[in-house]
Amino acid sequence: MKKYAFSLQKGGVGKTSLSGTIGFMLSDKGKKTVLVDCDPQGNLSSWYLTDQVDHELAGVLTGKVGIAESIKQIRENLFIIPTYGIDGELKAYGENQLANEPFIFEDLCNELEKMGFDYALFDLSPGMGRIERMVILAMDEVITPMTPEYFSLDGIEIFASELSKIRKNYKRENVQHRKIVCNGHNESIKQHREITGQLPQGYDNYIIPTDPAFRKAQSSHIALFELEPGDRPKKSTVDELTRLLEGM
Ligand SMILES: Nc1ncnc2c1ncn2[C@@H]1O[C@H](COP(=O)(O)OP(=O)(O)OP(=O)(O)O)[C@@H](O)[C@H]1O
Numbered sequence: 001m002k003k004y005a006f007s008l009q010k011g012g013v014g015k016t017s018l019s020g021t022i023g024f025m026l027s028d029k030g031k032k033t034v035l036v037d038c039d040p041q042g043n044l045s046s047w048y049l050t051d052q053v054d055h056e057l058a059g060v061l062t063g064k065v066g067i068a069e070s071i072k073q074i075r076e077n078l079f080i081i082p083t084y085g086i087d088g089e090l091k092a093y094g095e096n097q098l099a100n101e102p103f104i105f106e107d108l109c110n111e112l113e114k115m116g117f118d119y120a121l122f123d124l125s126p127g128m129g130r131i132e133r134m135v136i137l138a139m140d141e142v143i144t145p146m147t148p149e150y151f152s153l154d155g156i157e158i159f160a161s162e163l164s165k166i167r168k169n170y171k172r173e174n175v176q177h178r179k180i181v182c183n184g185h186n187e188s189i190k191q192h193r194e195i196t197g198q199l200p201q202g203y204d205n206y207i208i209p210t211d212p213a214f215r216k217a218q219s220s221h222i223a224l225f226e227l228e229p230g231d232r233p234k235k236s237t238v239d240e241l242t243r244l245l246e247g248m
């Protein structure tokens, strides 16, 4: 099973939009995929789930429920371990209990692998707190979305330095960081052109345009590809997402 986190300490850069969309595309290719909503805001869960959920990720981590009970199926080959945005149990777990169980996400991944998943995609919250660090150390690779702003370029640098500390402190030199997705690019904005021209060297870069399909799909609780024909994502969005998927 391949394990990816979508992470950046900066907010609103597309972590949820990309993890949810790539998950859908993997399932469409016949890959059994589980999304793990690690953000106490629960955005990924409220995007794809409309029914009330009985169990959530925090319940699995605290041992209150089994993984199988908490997993919800979204469509063929696509599943989610949800988080509700309301009661804050995941946040409390991260603050109180996680310090004693730093490898709990590795254990979770081992269980998911035994359940036959091909891919696990972890959507992280903005910030670099204990939950984010403990998820990252359990991953094969972290994909960092960013927006075409100068602060995002700084954000990638800060992320890379945090990641090198995690690798060193937990002896997880194998966690990769190779892909940067510059999301929400508008070619007619000069600053966007400047930023996309200065993306950090040594990474595979992907540039996704500003595309209203993301908001439309999320407010309709469906994937981008399930929108009505007039609302479908732009060709350049699909092309870059496909290129990203091919490297995963
Ligand atoms: N390429 C895009 N074009 C236009 N809007 C986008 C694009 N990508 C994402 N969005 C919109 O931007 C907002 C932020 O995206 P998203 O929630 O995926 O970011 P995030 O990094 O997960 O945020 P957070 O840090 O709060 O978890 C959402 O409303 C989403 O619909």
Ligand SMILES: [Mg+2]
Pocket: 015, 016, 017, 039, 043, 123, 124, 125
């Ligand atoms: Mg998010």
